[in-house]
Amino acid sequence: MTAIALKPCPICGRPAADKTRPFCSVRCADVDLGRWLTGSYAIPVAEDEMDDDVSDDEGAGHRKMS
Numbered sequence: 001m002t003a004i005a006l007k008p009c010p011i012c013g014r015p016a017a018d019k020t021r022p023f024c025s026v027r028c029a030d031v032d033l034g035r036w037l038t039g040s041y042a043i044p045v046a047e048d049e050m051d052d053d054v055s056d057d058e059g060a061g062h063r064k065m066s
Helices: 026-038 049-053
Strands: none
Touching: none
């Protein structure tokens, strides 16, 4: 049976451990969790171009109440 090549730990670059995969240790897993919880990792969102074309008074599909 051949050994599976493990990817390196995404935090420190050391070889990943089976017990804490994809991290090398519990410490690196905790560092990663802390980054998620503090918002260090974020997915950028592009603004919809249609939102810029519609003024606040017109609203997309909303009627202005008199």
